[in-house]
Structure formats: C-alpha cells, structure tokens
Amino acid sequence: MxxxxxxxxxxxxxxxxxxxxxxxxxxxxxxxxxxxxxxxxxxxxxxxxxxxxxxxxxxxxxxxxxxxxxxxxxxxxxxxxxxxxxxxxxxxxxxxxxxxxxxxxxxxxxxxxxxxxxxxxxxxxxxxxxxxxxxxxxRMTGPGGAERWYGAVLAAGFDAIVNERANRMRRPRGPRRYDLAILMELARLRPRRYILRLDGVPQQVDAVLVAVGNCASYGGGMRICPDADPTDGLLDVVVGGRFDRRTLMRVKPRIYRGTHVEHPLVRSYRARTVEVAAEGITTYADGERALDLPVRITAVPAALRLLR
Missing domain, CATH: 3.40.50.10330 (Probable inorganic polyphosphate/atp-NAD kinase; domain 1)
Structure with a gap:
C-alpha cells in the first residue's frame, strides 16, 4: 500500500x-x-x-x-x-x-x-x-487495467445515469438540461442488480443509488457519504435500495444534510477495497465521466499532500 x-x-x-x-x-x-x-x-x-x-x-x-x-x-x-x-x-x-x-x-x-x-x-x-x-x-481500476484517481465521491447509480443522459443531450443548454435529464430518467427508474465486494466479501443488492466516498460530498454540497473521512484509510459505501420515484424524490433533499442514511432503504458500509459491478452503467468520479462498471476502488492512504 x-x-x-x-x-x-x-x-x-x-x-x-x-x-x-x-x-x-x-x-x-x-x-x-x-x-x-x-x-x-x-x-x-x-x-x-x-x-x-x-x-x-x-x-x-x-x-x-x-x-x-x-x-x-x-x-x-x-x-x-x-x-x-x-x-x-x-x-x-x-x-x-x-x-x-x-x-x-x-x-x-x-x-x-x-x-x-x-x-x-x-x-x-x-x-x-x-x-x-x-x-x-x-484509486479506481477497470477490467482492462485503466486507472483513475478521485478525491471526493464515485457515483455509480441513478446520479451517474442522469449525468450520462445530460451529457448526451444537445438541448437545452445550462442547468435546465440536467433538470430535464432527471425527469427523463425518473420516468425510467428501476432498481438494478449490483454485485458488491467489500474487502473481498461479496453480496448482491437491488439498488437505485450506489456511491463510494473518500470524502462526504458531491454535487455541490450533497452529503451522500456523510461519515466519510479522507484521512482514515477507508472508503464509505452508501447504497440506496429499491426506491420508487416518489420515495426517491422525497428522500433526495435529505442528502444535503446527510440524514438520508437514516432511511430504512439505505445501507452504509466501510471498506478498504470496494468492487462494484452492474450492467450498463458508466461511473462519474468527482463529477467527471470515469470508467464503465465493473470497477475496483481502493483507498490509498496519504496518496496526496495538501497545501494546508
């Protein structure tokens, strides 16, 4: 390490x-x-x-x-x-x-x-x-050996799907495009089958949200992984299960406070190495288009020296 x-x-x-x-x-x-x-x-x-x-x-x-x-x-x-x-x-x-x-x-x-x-x-x-x-x-690694680093959060669920939709759209310009992408993907919302491997232990989950955080927030202050600490050598994994459209939109504002993790359909985990697999999802890391699933994410302690 x-x-x-x-x-x-x-x-x-x-x-x-x-x-x-x-x-x-x-x-x-x-x-x-x-x-x-x-x-x-x-x-x-x-x-x-x-x-x-x-x-x-x-x-x-x-x-x-x-x-x-x-x-x-x-x-x-x-x-x-x-x-x-x-x-x-x-x-x-x-x-x-x-x-x-x-x-x-x-x-x-x-x-x-x-x-x-x-x-x-x-x-x-x-x-x-x-x-x-x-x-x-x-540090995330794809099946072909491609590597990317990220500092904040990897999105691998509904949020990543919305980003991918918005990036494919030519109109409208500005934030309205993202809002329209949300509406379009909400109409198609369905839980997907994920295979997670946390420090080598596999499990299958049906979920609409999967986030792997080195830090707590993404999307401009949304505390999706509220307990994540970028100095503890661990990754925080937050999984939002079988949400329907109405429940997801009701819970979404709670992400800014980090209280969504109290919802019974949300599960939180902590691991040094996280593997995520699902069909047809491109991940977004730090808000940037990253690697297609499956990916392996590893917490790398002290990988960066911050000027603070």
Whole structure:
C-alpha cells in the first residue's frame, strides 16, 4: 500500500496553476489575476498552465509535474481538481485546490475556505512555510487495467445515469438540461442488480443509488457519504435500495444534510477495497465521466499532500 508522509520543506520548482475560466459559468474569471498575485506572495515563481479542453488540462498537469513543478494548484471546481489529481496522486508534489467552481466538494471537505481568495491565501501560507499534510485518495481500476484517481465521491447509480443522459443531450443548454435529464430518467427508474465486494466479501443488492466516498460530498454540497473521512484509510459505501420515484424524490433533499442514511432503504458500509459491478452503467468520479462498471476502488492512504 502506498503511503506518503507529511513533509515540511519549501518546493524547489515553480508553482504550476491550472485554471478553468469556465468554472461556475465564468463567475470567477475576473478573479484569476488576484489569485495568481496571492499565490505569488509565497515567494515562488507562478506559472499558469494553458489548456483548451479537459484532456489537455490533464496532459499539461502531467507535463508540469514531469518538468519539476514544486507544487500544483487547481483553480476551478471538482472537475478541474479531478484532472489535476491524476498528475499528483502518489507523488511528492504538493497540491492546493482553489474552490472556484459550481461544485467544490473536495476543497471544502478537506478544510479549505469556500472563498477563492481565502483559499489561495491558505495555500500561499503553506508554500511559504514549506508545509503540507497527507490525505487519502481513491484509486479506481477497470477490467482492462485503466486507472483513475478521485478525491471526493464515485457515483455509480441513478446520479451517474442522469449525468450520462445530460451529457448526451444537445438541448437545452445550462442547468435546465440536467433538470430535464432527471425527469427523463425518473420516468425510467428501476432498481438494478449490483454485485458488491467489500474487502473481498461479496453480496448482491437491488439498488437505485450506489456511491463510494473518500470524502462526504458531491454535487455541490450533497452529503451522500456523510461519515466519510479522507484521512482514515477507508472508503464509505452508501447504497440506496429499491426506491420508487416518489420515495426517491422525497428522500433526495435529505442528502444535503446527510440524514438520508437514516432511511430504512439505505445501507452504509466501510471498506478498504470496494468492487462494484452492474450492467450498463458508466461511473462519474468527482463529477467527471470515469470508467464503465465493473470497477475496483481502493483507498490509498496519504496518496496526496495538501497545501494546508
């Protein structure tokens, strides 16, 4: 099992910054110069990475780390963080998320301020002091050996199906597309047969929701795995069973408080390794399209060094 311990030394290379100007529909676009200035107060060179697509963003992060970046900072939401994590997971390169997206679950759940400038200040202080602390990540592996890392939550149920539907739709634009996708998938809602293997112990469940959390939240503050702790070396698995449409919509608002786990159709588990199999589902990790089921997810303790 990989373990990365905390370090107290200043980074030797430049601070590479991945920024998504379209995050939160561009709400924080004008804030970027101030964020870069704030990061620059740590006394290290700051280099803004250039990327036009999510795949390019991931590639330039890998290139920056390979070229000797002393730290990587992601300015955006969970999708931007997810792309950056692929480059720094399991390395000694420290990472800082600046929450500037629609969903900022990983940054908030790991203790960063929700205000982007305040978060940049926390990161700059840690850079100046040469301070970082380890947190866990989840590593997912598909049947062909494909790997992805994620920091927050893997969705493998109704929520993932809705995302997949919304991504296939050309109209309407904006949040209405997601709302329409929810209505369309609600009309087709049915429990699916899942095979779960938790630390090697198999079980079959009929469910409409399956989430595997390293952190508690996804979707901009929905506490789907409310007891998840990204420092305990474990994954939290929340399974919502045979919900009908009416019951699911009645329980859904409770996810923001994390009280949905008290519903009799919800089961919670904790494991170091989780295998999930079902027919016809593409998973979403940190809100980003990830791997088709089946997947194996492993908690990797101290896989990331956070600039806090």
């Amino acid at each position: 990989l373990a990365v311990t905390a370090h107290d030394h200043a980074p030797s290379g430049p601070v590479a910054v991945l920024a998504n100007p379209t995050a939160a529909r561009g709400r924080h676009r004008g804030l970027l110069p101030a964020l870069l200035d704030r990061l620059g107060t740590a006394g290290h060179p700051v280099e803004l990475l250039s990327a036009a697509t999510p795949d390019e963003a991931e590639a330039v992060c890998h290139a920056a780390v390979a070229a000797g970046a002393g730290a990587l900072v992601a300015v955006g939401g969970d999708g931007t963080v997810h792309r950056a994590l692929q480059a720094v997971a399991g390395t000694a390169v420290p990472f800082g998320p600046v929450p500037a997206g629609t969903g900022n679950d990983f940054a908030v759940d790991t203790g960063f301020p929700a205000d982007p400038l305040a978060a940049a200040g926390v990161i700059a202080d840690a850079l100046r002091d040469g301070r970082s602390r380890p947190v866990d990540l989840a």
